[in-house]
Amino acid sequence: MLLESLVQGWTTPLLATEAVSENSPTILAGVLLSLVVIYVASKLGGELSRLLNLPPVLGELVGGVLIGASALHLLVFPEGGAEAGNSLIMGVLNAITPLSPEAAGEVFASQSEVISLLAELGVIVLLFEIGLESNLRELMKVGVQAVVVAVMGVTVPFVAGTAGLILVFGVPTIPAIFAGAALTATSIGITSKVLSEIGRLKSSEGQIILGAAVIDDVLGIIVLAVVASLAKTGEVDVMNVIYLIISASGFLLGSILLGKVFNQSFVAIADKLKTRGNLVIPAFVFAFFMAFLANAIHLEAILGAFAAGLVLDETDKRKELDKQVMPIADILVPIFFVTVGAKTDLSVLNPANPANREGLIIAAFLIVVAIVGKVVTGWTVFGQPNINRLAIGVGMVPRGEVGLVFAGVGSASGVLSESLDAAIIMMVILTTFLAPPFLRLAFRDSETEAETVVSNPVES
Structure with missing residues (x-):
C-alpha cells in the first residue's frame, strides 16, 4: 500500500486525472515489472562483461539496448515515439488487467x-559517488603535466x-556542441583497472x-553543466555561455572551499546521531541540497551532487561513507x-537503409575524433624525453560511464536526434x-624490457 500510494503521489500531478488514481495499482505493477527487467538485464550484462574482462557498466548499457527500442521492446519510452502497444510489459499488464x-x-x-x-536520481547518486572517489589531495600532487x-x-x-559536425555535416549548433562535449570524457575507472593489472599504476605514465x-x-x-543549460534555452548566447562557465566553475570551487569549514560540522553531526543511517542520511541530505542549489542557479543538478562528493571526500569518515553509499x-x-541503452534505437544506424548512412558516417567521424583527440594528448607531455607518450594518449581514450552520463542527459533533454x-x-x-x-599493447615494449632486466640482471 505504501508503494502504491507513492506511485499515485508521483503520477497524479503528472496527469491530474481521476483515471490515473484508478489505474495506480496497474502503474505500480508496471513500475515493478520494469525494475525486474532492468535489474536482470543489468546483472546479466554486467557479469558477461566481467567474464570478457570489460567494465560491467558496458554490459549494463548493452543489456539496456537489448531490452529496449533496438531489440526486445520490453522497456520503451514515449519520448522515443513508442506507444503502449509497442511495450511488451504493457502487453503483460493488459493480459492481467484488461485496459481501454x-x-x-x-x-x-x-x-x-x-x-x-x-534514472535521473540514479545519475545524481552516480556523480555523488564519482565525487567521493576523486581525491583532491592526490589531484594537487600530479602537477602541471597532468x-x-x-x-x-x-x-x-x-x-x-x-566544428566538424557543424561545418561538414550541417548539424545544428546546440546538438553539435552537446555531441562535442560528449567526446571530452575519460573513464578513470577503466584506465586505472588496466594500469593496475599490468603493474603500471605507479609509473610516471600511470600517474x-x-x-x-x-x-x-x-x-x-563543468562542460556538461554548460551545454545542458544551453540545451534548455535552445540558443547560443555568448554572454550566457560566459555566465554559465563562470557560475559552474565558481559553484564548484566555492563548494570545495566552503567544504573545509563544513567538513567539521558534518562529522560532528554524524557523531551525535545514534540511529541507523547516522552517516549516510546526512550525506545524502547534503548531496541533494547541493543538487538543488545547482539546479536553482540554472546549472545541472549533477554538478551539485559531484561537488558534494568532492567536499565529503575530504572528511575523516570518507572511507566509511564510501562503503555506505x-x-x-x-x-x-x-x-x-x-x-x-533502452532509449537508444540503434536501428537508425542500419546500413541497409539509405536514409541511415549519414548517421553511420557521423558515428564513424565521432569515433575517429574520440580516439585521435585523446591519443595526441600524450605528445603534450614535456620535459620527459623517455616517457611513453602513446600509452598516455591511449590511456585517455575510454569514455565509459562518464560518456554515458553525457549521452543520457542529452537524450533526456531532447536536444539530440535519434541518429546523433x-x-x-x-x-x-x-x-x-x-x-x-590497446593500452596493454602500448606498454608491451616497456614490459618486455622490464622482464629482460629481471631475467638477465647486470653482472657485477
Whole structure:
C-alpha cells in the first residue's frame, strides 16, 4: 500500500486525472515489472562483461539496448515515439488487467515517467559517488603535466567534434556542441583497472594518466553543466555561455572551499546521531541540497551532487561513507545505464537503409575524433624525453560511464536526434572496448624490457 500510494503521489500531478488514481495499482505493477527487467538485464550484462574482462557498466548499457527500442521492446519510452502497444510489459499488464486504449496510454506514460525519474536520481547518486572517489589531495600532487594533458584532452576533441559536425555535416549548433562535449570524457575507472593489472599504476605514465583523468572529470562536468543549460534555452548566447562557465566553475570551487569549514560540522553531526543511517542520511541530505542549489542557479543538478562528493571526500569518515553509499548506488545507478541503452534505437544506424548512412558516417567521424583527440594528448607531455607518450594518449581514450552520463542527459533533454544519440552511444561503446587491449599493447615494449632486466640482471 505504501508503494502504491507513492506511485499515485508521483503520477497524479503528472496527469491530474481521476483515471490515473484508478489505474495506480496497474502503474505500480508496471513500475515493478520494469525494475525486474532492468535489474536482470543489468546483472546479466554486467557479469558477461566481467567474464570478457570489460567494465560491467558496458554490459549494463548493452543489456539496456537489448531490452529496449533496438531489440526486445520490453522497456520503451514515449519520448522515443513508442506507444503502449509497442511495450511488451504493457502487453503483460493488459493480459492481467484488461485496459481501454486511453487507460493503457495513461498507464504507459506514468510508469515511464517514474522509471525516468528513478534514472535521473540514479545519475545524481552516480556523480555523488564519482565525487567521493576523486581525491583532491592526490589531484594537487600530479602537477602541471597532468593538467596540460587534461586540458588538451578536453579541448581537442570538443573543438574538432563540434566544428566538424557543424561545418561538414550541417548539424545544428546546440546538438553539435552537446555531441562535442560528449567526446571530452575519460573513464578513470577503466584506465586505472588496466594500469593496475599490468603493474603500471605507479609509473610516471600511470600517474599522469590518472591525474589527467580526474581533472578531465572535473572539466567534463563543468562542460556538461554548460551545454545542458544551453540545451534548455535552445540558443547560443555568448554572454550566457560566459555566465554559465563562470557560475559552474565558481559553484564548484566555492563548494570545495566552503567544504573545509563544513567538513567539521558534518562529522560532528554524524557523531551525535545514534540511529541507523547516522552517516549516510546526512550525506545524502547534503548531496541533494547541493543538487538543488545547482539546479536553482540554472546549472545541472549533477554538478551539485559531484561537488558534494568532492567536499565529503575530504572528511575523516570518507572511507566509511564510501562503503555506505555503494549499496545505494548499486540499486539506483543501473537504472540509469540500462535506461540509456533502452532509449537508444540503434536501428537508425542500419546500413541497409539509405536514409541511415549519414548517421553511420557521423558515428564513424565521432569515433575517429574520440580516439585521435585523446591519443595526441600524450605528445603534450614535456620535459620527459623517455616517457611513453602513446600509452598516455591511449590511456585517455575510454569514455565509459562518464560518456554515458553525457549521452543520457542529452537524450533526456531532447536536444539530440535519434541518429546523433545512437552515434554517441556507439562512440562510447567502441572507445570503451578498444582502450584496454590497446593500452596493454602500448606498454608491451616497456614490459618486455622490464622482464629482460629481471631475467638477465647486470653482472657485477
